[in-house]
Amino acid sequence: MRLHVPIGLRWSDLDAYGHVNNAAMFGLLEEARIHAFWAGDESFDGRPDETVPATRIFSGGPDAGTITLIARQQAEYLAPIPYLRDPLDVEMWVGKLGGASMDVCYEVYSPSGVAPRVLFARAQTTLVVIDAGEQKPRRITDAERAVIEQILDAPLVFRER
Amino acid sequence: MRLHVPIGLRWSDLDAYGHVNNAAMFGLLEEARIHAFWAGDESFDGRPDETVPATRIFSGGPDAGTITLIARQQAEYLAPIPYLRDPLDVEMWVGKLGGASMDVCYEVYSPSGVAPRVLFARAQTTLVVIDAGEQKPRRITDAERAVIEQILDAPLVFRER
Amino acid sequence: MRLHVPIGLRWSDLDAYGHVNNAAMFGLLEEARIHAFWAGDESFDGRPDETVPATRIFSGGPDAGTITLIARQQAEYLAPIPYLRDPLDVEMWVGKLGGASMDVCYEVYSPSGVAPRVLFARAQTTLVVIDAGEQKPRRITDAERAVIEQILDAPLVFRER
Amino acid sequence: MRLHVPIGLRWSDLDAYGHVNNAAMFGLLEEARIHAFWAGDESFDGRPDETVPATRIFSGGPDAGTITLIARQQAEYLAPIPYLRDPLDVEMWVGKLGGASMDVCYEVYSPSGVAPRVLFARAQTTLVVIDAGEQKPRRITDAERAVIEQILDAPLVFRER
Numbered sequence: 110m111r112l113h114v115p116i117g118l119r120w121s122d123l124d125a126y127g128h129v130n131n132a133a134m135f136g137l138l139e140e141a142r143i144h145a146f147w148a149g150d151e152s153f154d155g156r157p158d159e160t161v162p163a164t165r166i167f168s169g170g171p172d173a174g175t176i177t178l179i180a181r182q183q184a185e186y187l188a189p190i191p192y193l194r195d196p197l198d199v200e201m202w203v204g205k206l207g208g209a210s211m212d213v214c215y216e217v218y219s220p221s222g223v224a225p226r227v228l229f230a231r232a233q234t235t236l237v238v239i240d241a242g243e244q245k246p247r248r249i250t251d252a253e254r255a256v257i258e259q260i261l262d263a264p265l266v267f268r269e270r
Numbered sequence: 271m272r273l274h275v276p277i278g279l280r281w282s283d284l285d286a287y288g289h290v291n292n293a294a295m296f297g298l299l300e301e302a303r304i305h306a307f308w309a310g311d312e313s314f315d316g317r318p319d320e321t322v323p324a325t326r327i328f329s330g331g332p333d334a335g336t337i338t339l340i341a342r343q344q345a346e347y348l349a350p351i352p353y354l355r356d357p358l359d360v361e362m363w364v365g366k367l368g369g370a371s372m373d374v375c376y377e378v379y380s381p382s383g384v385a386p387r388v389l390f391a392r393a394q395t396t397l398v399v400i401d402a403g404e405q406k407p408r409r410i411t412d413a414e415r416a417v418i419e420q421i422l423d424a425p426l427v428f429r430e431r
Numbered sequence: 432m433r434l435h436v437p438i439g440l441r442w443s444d445l446d447a448y449g450h451v452n453n454a455a456m457f458g459l460l461e462e463a464r465i466h467a468f469w470a471g472d473e474s475f476d477g478r479p480d481e482t483v484p485a486t487r488i489f490s491g492g493p494d495a496g497t498i499t500l501i502a503r504q505q506a507e508y509l510a511p512i513p514y515l516r517d518p519l520d521v522e523m524w525v526g527k528l529g530g531a532s533m534d535v536c537y538e539v540y541s542p543s544g545v546a547p548r549v550l551f552a553r554a555q556t557t558l559v560v561i562d563a564g565e566q567k568p569r570r571i572t573d574a575e576r577a578v579i580e581q582i583l584d585a586p587l588v589f590r591e592r
Numbered sequence: 593m594r595l596h597v598p599i600g601l602r603w604s605d606l607d608a609y610g611h612v613n614n615a616a617m618f619g620l621l622e623e624a625r626i627h628a629f630w631a632g633d634e635s636f637d638g639r640p641d642e643t644v645p646a647t648r649i650f651s652g653g654p655d656a657g658t659i660t661l662i663a664r665q666q667a668e669y670l671a672p673i674p675y676l677r678d679p680l681d682v683e684m685w686v687g688k689l690g691g692a693s694m695d696v697c698y699e700v701y702s703p704s705g706v707a708p709r710v711l712f713a714r715a716q717t718t719l720v721v722i723d724a725g726e727q728k729p730r731r732i733t734d735a736e737r738a739v740i741e742q743i744l745d746a747p748l749v750f751r752e753r
Binding site: 184 | 609613614615616617618619621622659661662663664665666667668669672750751
Binding site: 292293294296297299300337340341347428 | 448453454455456458460461500501502503504505506507589
């Protein structure tokens with residue numbers, strides 16, 4: 110199972126070439142991760158979160174007990190992304206689940222419902238789960254693990270250079 | 271009549287103080303203007319735009335015949351904006367309609383449906399309508415004017431300093 | 432006396448029109464304020480700050496005892512800014528000095544040493560000085576005031592609309 | 593031989609954790625590439641470029657005959673980057689030189705002259721050289737190749753995951 114996360118572009122994501130900037134792409138992936146993995150609470154959202162995806166395993170907001178750090182990430186750009194009003198359709202899954210880390214994989218597609226479907230980019234982020242108090246990696250719990258296993262799939266294989 | 275434009279935050283809008291950065295606010299207002307005033311077409315959106323608000327008077331995309339320039343803008347910050355998952359509720363209207371320009375006014379509120387409602391910021395942008403070919407201001411047409419008059423309201427009065 | 436603060440552009444400041452984006456301008460002004468008003472220390476800079484301008488009155492870093500909030504700001508755009516490798520020459524001064532706030536004024540010019548000199552934008556920011564512990568405005572001290580008075584000049588008058 | 597490119601941080605590069613955001617890192621690398629590889633001209637810089645590094649092989653500005661696209665990129669984050677006033681010291685070299693592409697390698701260090709020196713991140717970008725008119729890859733010329741060979745070094749080897 111893969112998640113489908115809709116990620117809207119902003120005009121400021123474009124650079125002077127008129128396409129989504131290569132660095133801006135990583136900001137879009139960050140938004141997709143927040144949407145997929147971070148649960149809200151009242152202080153975070155202003156109201157109870159009634160649409161929590163099953164995968165929102167980390168309790169939310171900048172002051173929460175868990176933070177995640179990026180250990181590495183990689184993107185492969187297959188086609189330039191023009192300005193699009195409709196949100197990109199970001200497919201997400203976990204390609205590898207470690208003790209305190211996981212590899213999040215993405216395929217960034219044209220907006221849902223538009224034909225032909227275009228694959229703009231593929232990417233992977235290695236996330237490390239950090240105990241915010243101790244500022245050290247902590248084990249992914251069994252409960253968290255059970256959730257993530259639902260979106261476990263084969264890791265991305267990037268094209269040969 | 272005022273428009274209500276939902277504008278989602280991004281994690282990157284926050285600065286090291288944990289609040290939406292003052293400069294990022296102007297990017298949010300830019301998104302609200304695009305949502306309100308720019309119509310899509312197939313090359314822009316990938317599909318026919320079935321939800322064009324009546325106020326999308328400028329035909330869309332970076333290559334269109336009309337561009338708009340900002341002559342001036344101003345914002346007044348009333349309360350810091352924390353990270354919010356739900357989109358801000360941006361009220362927009364036109365406070366003054368000139369020959370080739372208009373003053374767009376905004377009140378930036380907490381997400382729709384959350385009580386109590388908080389007014390985070392008020393702002394105003396003077397837009398000049400430019401003929402992209404001639405790179406000069408052009409008159410706002412009667413058709414455009416008729417549309418804008420539907421959202422004409424009293425201009426913002428900023429607080430005395 | 433006015434300060435001259437060199438502020439370098441980034442490629443990402445440009446938007447799809449090929450000019451510095453209107454919202455990005457406020458990020459440039461923020462950099463100018465940090466350069467002008469915030470002193471470094473070793474944890475902040477990695478080494479003693481040997482080039483502290485006389486006006487760096489606030490001791491530095493995100494964890495310092497003083498923070499500044501923006502109460503309002505305004506910019507007037509006179510000419511589009513192309514990509515420039517050399518830093519913009521930002522003239523800064525204080526147009527009004529209140530009990531716990533000040534109006535910082537800016538004129539944003541083409542890079543120093545290039546003729547003809549072009550005035551791209553004029554802007555003003557009302558800064559409020561906040562005690563980080565109490566999260567409330569605090570009085571600007573006499574020592575701070577004595578420094579700021581050296582760069583006190585007539586406030587900007589924006590053009591009539 | 594490696595280039596040393598000084599890249600200044602901006603306050604907006606920090607996120608709510610108080611560190612340089614993972615996505616912002618790719619914007620810093622972009623600035624380093626522009627500094628290293630793009631020559632200025634009068635329309636680009638406003639004045640003749642007297643300090644052209646030998647490696648500025650692409651003639652400059654958004655309207656030039658050559659553009660470069662990013663085919664893929666990768667970063668490994670070794671230590672969080674706090675706010676630093678002094679510019680980061682970005683070491684750059686080319687790890688692989690192909691027919692129409694090259695792998696640019698980076699090591700991102702703490703500011704020059706500060707002890708102990710800290711390696712914050714390592715990264716690699718695969719650049720494809722594009723003929724702007726034809727919008728297709730073009731061969732890197734012999735003259736360009738001769739220059740790049742001066743900064744050819746062993747490619748980065750990322751850590752095992």
